[in-house]
Structure formats: structure tokens, C-alpha cells
Amino acid sequence: MNVVVCVKQIPDPAAPPALDAGTKNLVRAGKLILDDSDAYGVEMALQLADAAGGGEVTLVSMAPNGETSGLRTALAMGAAKAILVSDDSLAGTDALGTAKVLAAAVKRAEPDLVLAATESTDGYTGTTPVQVAELLGLPSVTFAKKVEITGNSVKVERQTEAGYDEVESPLPALVTVTAGVVEPRYPSFKGIMAAKSKPVEILTVAELGLDAGEIGAAGARQEITQVADAEARAAGEIVVDEGEGHQRVIEFLEQLKVL
Amino acid sequence: MSVDKIWVLAEVVDGAPITTSLELITQARSLAGTVEAVAWGDATPSVAATLGEYGVTTVHDVGDLGGALPGVPVAAAIAAAVAAGAGPDAVLFPATYDGRDIAGRLSAKLDRPVLTNVVDLIADDGGLVTQHAIFGGTQVVSARFTGEGPGIYVVRAKSFPAEPSGGAPASAVAAPAPDTGATNAARIVARHVEERTGPKLDEAAVVVSGGRGLGERDSYALIEELATLLRGAAGASRAIVDAGWVPYSHQVGQTGKTVKPTVYLACGISGATQHLVGMKNSKNIVAINKDADAPIFSVADLGIVGDVHKVLPKLIDALKSRG
Incomplete structure (x- = not known):
């Protein structure tokens, strides 16, 4: 069974994020790493391919400057190869434009199953996977907390407001996985060494056959009109607990008439 | 893009529209002259009264989905209305599991961008400006669409109050989903409810x-x-x-x-x-x-x-x- 995992390489979330003063886009110039949220999809793909008795896990990603650091992490976990779309004309691309790029790249891999995270950690638009599914004419099941393959169908436990639904779909299909669906493995030293020589195909927008007008800032058909500081909450009171901190909480709750 | 007609996705849980949908309808009233809703499932006739009370005049009823997840058929039904020229200038979706699915599907189907994580919607110069909280809520970004509509917006819960306007029951019109073939093949085979005791998390004081x-x-x-x-x-x-x-x-x-x-x-x-x-x-x-x-x-x-x-x-x- 061949599985494609859509992965995003993002600025390190531990570093303070910033917007470009001119374009108001998220600054993505420095080193990028594999989005933590995507480690679950990669692990799930490896487990499903393994359980199906073989098949390849292919990564599909879009990033500036031919960035592959995050892809190498996923390759070190065990993915076989990667397709990276990297092109200067992609700067400013929105969720739908990204979906068009990913869909075109996914198609080349002819997968039985496409996995993605429910949303990225840096942009969290949360619609790109279903947009990819729609563009490829695939059924999709989002917010999976459990995924199983039986024969030619995928069975998913999908989060709901009240609990979860059991959902079945024939393959090929796209599934988005929540964090915690599986425990991602740490890449082994052997894996890290092997990842260095695994194939990463780097493609341009033209090579994917996409129209330049559909991507980039122009294709996004939206603009940021303003960025402002949020109304700050008045600074609160800080109490260092030396055994009586709970008393202050009780007084506070009494003040609010919660007690 | 002038905004005369707004559609709101009226998601129904346990026979009633969810609060976030009512919040969006309330806000839509202040942004457009006509507010209509899109709903699915067998409860639509009974929720038409509630939706009307909040200002909805017409409910576009996609009907029973036969166990399908709502993403594909509901987006297809909205897209069909847009193609027929009966569509709205903007569609507002609650940021729920199904709301996000339908909005994403609709965006790709109509080839229109989507703005998500909206926390405020403001009428501005004939169009709509959205606000989004970023970087842990320390900054607020304002954005708007620059191309052709309809605008697709996914709005977070509790962004607006839900206030009835005392309107008459909405009239329901059938808006069946066109056949979407294999794309619509995912089926819900069982539902599981995780029991909780005490007040609901999103309603508790x-x-x-x-x-x-x-x-x-x-x-x-x-x-x-x-x-x-x-x-x-x-x-x-x-x-x-x-x-x-x-x-x-x-x-x-x-x-x-x-x-x-x-x-x-x-x-x-x-x-x-x-x-x-x-x-x-x-x-x-x-x-x-x-x-x-x-x-x-x-x-x-x-x-x-x-x-x-x-x-x-x-x-x-x-x-x-x-x-």
C-alpha cells in the first residue's frame, strides 16, 4: 500500500514568530523544521504500510529555498522518498493555492491513502487537506483518532463534539490525523544516516503544470489590511506560593462571588 | 464586493441549531439585509422556527445525507446554488469539525479563497473585513478578500453574542446535493457519545x-x-x-x-x-x-x-x- 503524507516544514515554534513588515506574511526565511503535528501522520503511514505487508511512504511538501531539513527528519523516521515543491513564485500562497500545489504533487505518487495533520502549528488554517481531497476528487475523513485499513477501505474513529464517530471510506481517500493518534518514533542513528541518501525530488510550479496566476500572493485573492497589538489584559497579581497560595485563590473566588 | 445576502451554516445537534450558528446569524443581521441558512438532516423543519427567531428568512435544506459526512454533499449543494445564480455574497461557517470540512470543500469547488479562525467580522467599504487573533492573541490581523465572491469565512465560537430578533419562522426550501460520485463515499457507521457529568465545558461559569x-x-x-x-x-x-x-x-x-x-x-x-x-x-x-x-x-x-x-x-x- 502506498501512502502519501503531506508535511509542512515550519519555523521552530520555540522561537518567537514574526510577520514581515512589508508583506505581512509569516517570516519563514530561517531554518525550517518538521511540524510536530506531522510526525503523527508520518508514524501512522509507516505503521499502516507495515501492517499492509509493504508499500512506500512518500512525503509531499511545499517550502521556500529548497528547504529539506524537516523532510530529512521524516525520512529518518522511515519514509522512502519525498517530493518537495519549491519556487520563488510561491511566496504569499494561501491555503487553497497550497492545496493546488500539494494536490498536483500528490497525484504524481498515485497513493492509496493520503494522510495529513488536521492543521499546521504555524498557520493553522485547517482547510488545506480537505481542499486537496476536493481537488483530487477523493473522499476525506478529518480528525481521525484511530485509523485502520481493511482490504480496500479505511476505517476511522473521527472526533466529534460529543465523542467520536466510526467512519468507513473506500480507498483511495484522504485522512487527517489528530496528534496522539500514534506515538511517533524517534529516528535512529541508522535512520538518520540512511535519510541523507534518500531521494528528494524538487519541483517547480511549472514542472507541476500549474498556472502561475493560481499561486503566490496574486492567487491568494486576499490581503492583510492591518496588524495591530491586541488590547492587553491589565497586568495581574502574581503570588509566589509559600504554603498559603491557595488562600489567595479562595479570596479571589469570593470576590467574584463564585464562592 | 457589496454584501446584500449572507448564508450561515446552521449546524444542528440534538435537534437544535448550535450556539455558534446562532451567534453568526446574529452578527450577519448587522452586516447584510438578507440572512439565510443552510442546514441538513431530518430536523430542518423543526429548527426553522428557531432560525427565524434569530433573523433567518429562508433555510436551504440539503436534507438527509444517508450517513455521509456533511463535507462533500453540503458543499456541493451550496456550490450548485452559487452556480445557479442564487448564491450569497458571503457564507459564514462555525469553526466546528463539519463546518471546517464544508468550508474547505466549498473553497476548492468554487475556486474561492477561505479565511479561517475569524474572531470578528466588520462591514467596511461595501465589503467585509475579518479579524484574526495571532501569536497567542497578542496581535490582531485584519484581512479581506480582493477577488470575486462569495467570501468564505470560518468563524470561531463565542466571537459574537447570540440574540434573537423576534422574526417569523424561516421558510424551508429544498436544496438537494447534486451527485458527487466516489468523492462522497465516506459513511458514518456508528456514533459514540462520551458521557460527561456536570455543566458543559463551553457553557460552565x-x-x-x-x-x-x-x-x-x-x-x-x-x-x-x-x-x-x-x-x-x-x-x-x-x-x-x-x-x-x-x-x-x-x-x-x-x-x-x-x-x-x-x-x-x-x-x-x-x-x-x-x-x-x-x-x-x-x-x-x-x-x-x-x-x-x-x-x-x-x-x-x-x-x-x-x-x-x-x-x-x-x-x-x-x-x-x-x-
């Missing part, structure tokens, strides 16, 4: 949430006990939901519930952006965390720098002794 700082799964019992004593609901950060300590239905934050209680007690929660966006609009915030530099203290009205394992048992004992 007091929410007590726990995070990684609890150290281990068993310590979550402290959160539940404190929530019960305060007649509140127990919540959780994504970290401990991901770790499998508590069910997903407890999660507060970006991917979980948005809460706005009178008091929010964050216990052993560092305050990642993911969490802050779901609770920072609480009226009062109390944070207990042993790391004095934790970002949660930047939104706390009262911050206790201390170990939850020491503070919470004393707090629980003190509350018990009050009877």
Missing part, C-alpha cells in the same frame, strides 16, 4: 483545566474534584489530551473548545498559543504554575507561582471545609 504540569494521568483527579467543588467543568490542554490522559472532548484551545467562563483556572498549563486562543477571553483567569516565566501568567488576573501538587490539595481541602 467555572472551568478548571489541567496540563502537563500535573505530571501524571492520575493527578487529573485533582482537576475533576476541584471542578466539582466549584460546580464547574473540567478541561484540559492539548498536551494531556494527546498523551491520552483525558478524552478529546475535554480539550480547550485552538483545536478544542473555546470557553469564556466567569472564572478559568489553569493548573499546570504553560499557556501555549494553542491553548490561549481557546480561553484568553475568559472574564477572570487564575493560573497556577511552578514556572514563573510561563506565558499563561501574561493573561492571568491572579497568578500563583507554585506546584499544583501542593496548591491544589490545599485548595480542595479548604473548599471542602467550607461545606
Whole structure:
């Protein structure tokens, strides 16, 4: 069974994020790493391919400057190869434009199953996977907390407001996985060494056959009109607990008439 | 793009429209002359009265989906109306699981961009301007579409109040989904409800949430006990939901519930952006965390720098002794 995992390489979330003063886009110039949220999809793909008795896990990603650091992490976990779309004309691309790029790249891999995270950690638009599914004419099941393959169908436990639904779909299909669906493995030293020589195909927008007008800032058909500081909450009171901190909480709750 | 007609996705749970849909309808009234709704399932006739009360004149009823997930058929039904020239200038979706699916599908189907995580919608120069909280709510980004409509917006819960306008029941018109073939092949085969006791997390006046700082799964019992004593609901950060300590239905934050209680007690929660966006609009915030530099203290009205394992048992004992 061949599985494609859509992965995003993002600025390190531990570093303070910033917007470009001119374009108001998220600054993505420095080193990028594999989005933590995507480690679950990669692990799930490896487990499903393994359980199906073989098949390849292919990564599909879009990033500036031919960035592959995050892809190498996923390759070190065990993915076989990667397709990276990297092109200067992609700067400013929105969720739908990204979906068009990913869909075109996914198609080349002819997968039985496409996995993605429910949303990225840096942009969290949360619609790109279903947009990819729609563009490829695939059924999709989002917010999976459990995924199983039986024969030619995928069975998913999908989060709901009240609990979860059991959902079945024939393959090929796209599934988005929540964090915690599986425990991602740490890449082994052997894996890290092997990842260095695994194939990463780097493609341009033209090579994917996409129209330049559909991507980039122009294709996004939206603009940021303003960025402002949020109304700050008045600074609160800080109490260092030396055994009586709970008393202050009780007084506070009494003040609010919660007690 | 002038905005004369807005459609709102009216998601129905347990026979009633969800509160977020009513919030969006309320706001839509102030933005456009005509507010209509899109609904599916067998309950549409009975919710038409409620929707009308909030200002909806017409409900476009996609009907029973035969067990299909709503994403594909509902988006196809809306797209068909747009193609027929009967569509709206903007469609507002609640940021729910199904709302996001339908909005994403519709965006790709119509080839229109989508703005998500909207926390405010403002009429401006004939169009709509959205606001989005970023970087843990420290900054607000305003945005708008520059191309052809309809604009597709996914709005977070509790962005607006829900206020009835006293309108007459909405009239229902059938808006069946066109055949979408294999794309619409996913089927719900069973539904499972995770039982909760006490007030609902997104409606409770007091929410007590726990995070990684609890150290281990068993310590979550402290959160539940404190929530019960305060007649509140127990919540959780994504970290401990991901770790499998508590069910997903407890999660507060970006991917979980948005809460706005009178008091929010964050216990052993560092305050990642993911969490802050779901609770920072609480009226009062109390944070207990042993790391004095934790970002949660930047939104706390009262911050206790201390170990939850020491503070919470004393707090629980003190509350018990009050009877």
C-alpha cells in the first residue's frame, strides 16, 4: 500500500514568530523544521504500510529555498522518498493555492491513502487537506483518532463534539490525523544516516503544470489590511506560593462571588 | 464586493441549531439585509422556527445525507446554488469539525479563497473585513478578500453574542446535493457519545483545566474534584489530551473548545498559543504554575507561582471545609 503524507516544514515554534513588515506574511526565511503535528501522520503511514505487508511512504511538501531539513527528519523516521515543491513564485500562497500545489504533487505518487495533520502549528488554517481531497476528487475523513485499513477501505474513529464517530471510506481517500493518534518514533542513528541518501525530488510550479496566476500572493485573492497589538489584559497579581497560595485563590473566588 | 445576502451554516445537534450558528446569524443581521441558512438532516423543519427567531428568512435544506459526512454533499449543494445564480455574497461557517470540512470543500469547488479562525467580522467599504487573533492573541490581523465572491469565512465560537430578533419562522426550501460520485463515499457507521457529568465545558461559569504540569494521568483527579467543588467543568490542554490522559472532548484551545467562563483556572498549563486562543477571553483567569516565566501568567488576573501538587490539595481541602 502506498501512502502519501503531506508535511509542512515550519519555523521552530520555540522561537518567537514574526510577520514581515512589508508583506505581512509569516517570516519563514530561517531554518525550517518538521511540524510536530506531522510526525503523527508520518508514524501512522509507516505503521499502516507495515501492517499492509509493504508499500512506500512518500512525503509531499511545499517550502521556500529548497528547504529539506524537516523532510530529512521524516525520512529518518522511515519514509522512502519525498517530493518537495519549491519556487520563488510561491511566496504569499494561501491555503487553497497550497492545496493546488500539494494536490498536483500528490497525484504524481498515485497513493492509496493520503494522510495529513488536521492543521499546521504555524498557520493553522485547517482547510488545506480537505481542499486537496476536493481537488483530487477523493473522499476525506478529518480528525481521525484511530485509523485502520481493511482490504480496500479505511476505517476511522473521527472526533466529534460529543465523542467520536466510526467512519468507513473506500480507498483511495484522504485522512487527517489528530496528534496522539500514534506515538511517533524517534529516528535512529541508522535512520538518520540512511535519510541523507534518500531521494528528494524538487519541483517547480511549472514542472507541476500549474498556472502561475493560481499561486503566490496574486492567487491568494486576499490581503492583510492591518496588524495591530491586541488590547492587553491589565497586568495581574502574581503570588509566589509559600504554603498559603491557595488562600489567595479562595479570596479571589469570593470576590467574584463564585464562592 | 457589496454584501446584500449572507448564508450561515446552521449546524444542528440534538435537534437544535448550535450556539455558534446562532451567534453568526446574529452578527450577519448587522452586516447584510438578507440572512439565510443552510442546514441538513431530518430536523430542518423543526429548527426553522428557531432560525427565524434569530433573523433567518429562508433555510436551504440539503436534507438527509444517508450517513455521509456533511463535507462533500453540503458543499456541493451550496456550490450548485452559487452556480445557479442564487448564491450569497458571503457564507459564514462555525469553526466546528463539519463546518471546517464544508468550508474547505466549498473553497476548492468554487475556486474561492477561505479565511479561517475569524474572531470578528466588520462591514467596511461595501465589503467585509475579518479579524484574526495571532501569536497567542497578542496581535490582531485584519484581512479581506480582493477577488470575486462569495467570501468564505470560518468563524470561531463565542466571537459574537447570540440574540434573537423576534422574526417569523424561516421558510424551508429544498436544496438537494447534486451527485458527487466516489468523492462522497465516506459513511458514518456508528456514533459514540462520551458521557460527561456536570455543566458543559463551553457553557460552565467555572472551568478548571489541567496540563502537563500535573505530571501524571492520575493527578487529573485533582482537576475533576476541584471542578466539582466549584460546580464547574473540567478541561484540559492539548498536551494531556494527546498523551491520552483525558478524552478529546475535554480539550480547550485552538483545536478544542473555546470557553469564556466567569472564572478559568489553569493548573499546570504553560499557556501555549494553542491553548490561549481557546480561553484568553475568559472574564477572570487564575493560573497556577511552578514556572514563573510561563506565558499563561501574561493573561492571568491572579497568578500563583507554585506546584499544583501542593496548591491544589490545599485548595480542595479548604473548599471542602467550607461545606
